[in-house]
Amino acid sequence: MYESHTYETILGRMLNRIPDDLDKREGSVIFDALAPAAAELAGAYIELDRTLRLGFAGTSSGEFLDRKAAEQGLVRRQATKAIRGGSFNVPVAVGERFYKEGLYYAAKTSGTSATLECESPGAVGNAPGGTLQPVNHIEGLTAAVLGPVLVPGTDTESDSALYVRYREKVTRPATSGNAAQYKQWALEVPGVGDAKVFSLWNGPLTVKVVLLGPDQRAPSAQVVADAAAYIESQRPIGAVVTVVAAEEIPVHMTVDVTLSGGTQAQAKAGIEQEAGAYLKSLAFKDPIVRYVRLANVVLEAPGVQDYTGFLLNGGSANLTIPDGAVAVLGTVTVT
Structure with missing residues (x-):
């Protein structure tokens, strides 16, 4: 909000319009009469500033960004349900339901290798596979396994992702x-x-x-x-x-670290998390995997005081990812 629209400045301007031979001190009748009006005006200016920001896609959010995107024919993507593979020792019928760790999956095809749809929309349906439990009794069923993700479930599109699509459509x-x-x-x-x-x-x-x-x-x-x-x-x-x-190009990391605290496993987990996030940020945007950037990831990992012998795919140079390929985290060896 502009500085001239704060409560203090508005009240000050009001009091300046009152002759100086009248009592304008805090607690006076004039001061107490003007203060509520100044507070209301300051609040109105805050709402006006917010309204102005919501009118532009770059500073908008929520339903107001939806309305702005709709001007370009864009609709916010809603959450989708994960489609998974399923393996069973006996054929299951379409519609049979199974659950695992609070999530329910319904069979969309029949057979011993069936396609399952998570009943809960969102990325939650992409959870690791494992043993399924049937909701209803299935004669002869002794093994039910939740298999790989065929179509990943996605969460409702975020404001930032919708804005990226908006800019793409406009430009x-x-x-x-x-x-x-x-x-x-x-x-x-x-x-x-x-x-x-x-x-x-x-x-x-x-x-x-x-x-x-x-x-x-x-x-x-x-x-x-x-x-x-x-x-x-x-x-x-x-x-x-x-x-x-896209072709996946694995990026393998090897490094010897000196720990200042924590454990080797904690250091490795921190390196894997940050290195994975960095590689994702490069996908289809930057073909160069920078050796120094990943070396900094190692140095900034929890509990790492120093390192030696850092190798990226066996070397100490940047990696260039071919056009149309994507760098993904391979093995991380920390000693």
């Missing part, structure tokens, strides 16, 4: 089957977190769309198939479109 209009439109089509598919489009990659009228999942890693084969089918239904006539998952 790079999607039209007539251009690269921006292929990216827009890809991002409309559940389980796709980002996409990179290569025009004329294999000759005239060829388009290649490389996909990332919401976790900035290669998406599952099911997500790639869904994206390919959806883009095929939208693309211009004559285009030959190839949709693939």
Whole structure:
């Protein structure tokens, strides 16, 4: 809020309009009469400032950002449910329900290898697999295992993510089957977190769309198939479109550390967490994995006082990730 709109400045201006031969001191009749009005005006200016900020996409939030995005035909993505694989020793029917650690999964296909859908929307459905318990009795069932994530569940789109899409739509209009439109089509598919489009990659009228999942890693084969089918239904006539998952390039780290406190396991966990976050920030944005940046991750890890012999994929230089690939954390060896 502007300084001239604070309670103190508003009240001061009011009192300056009163002749000096009248008592304007705090506690006087005039002061007490003007103070509530000044407080109300200051509150009104706060709301006006907030309204002004909500009117611009870069400073808006919540339902007001939704309204701004709607002007560009964008709708906030709602939470989606995870699709998982399931293995059973006897065939299960469509609709059978199972639970694991408070989450319920319903069979969408039948058989001993069934597809399961988490009943709770959001990334919570991507929890590690394990033993499932049936909700109802199933004759002969002795083994039920929650398998891999086929289509990851996603949380409701955040304000920051919606704003990124808003800016993308405004600055790079999607039209007539251009690269921006292929990216827009890809991002409309559940389980796709980002996409990179290569025009004329294999000759005239060829388009290649490389996909990332919401976790900035290669998406599952099911997500790639869904994206390919959806883009095929939208693309211009004559285009030959190839949709693939991004190639994952593992980044292995080896380092000897001197500890000032904590344990080796804690230091390793801290390195893995920060290094993983750094690599995710590079996905489809920066092809260089910087040796010095990851060395700093090691040095700033909990309990690490110093380090020697830091190697990145066996060397001490930056790594260059090919276009359309993504760097992912490999093994981290801390001694």
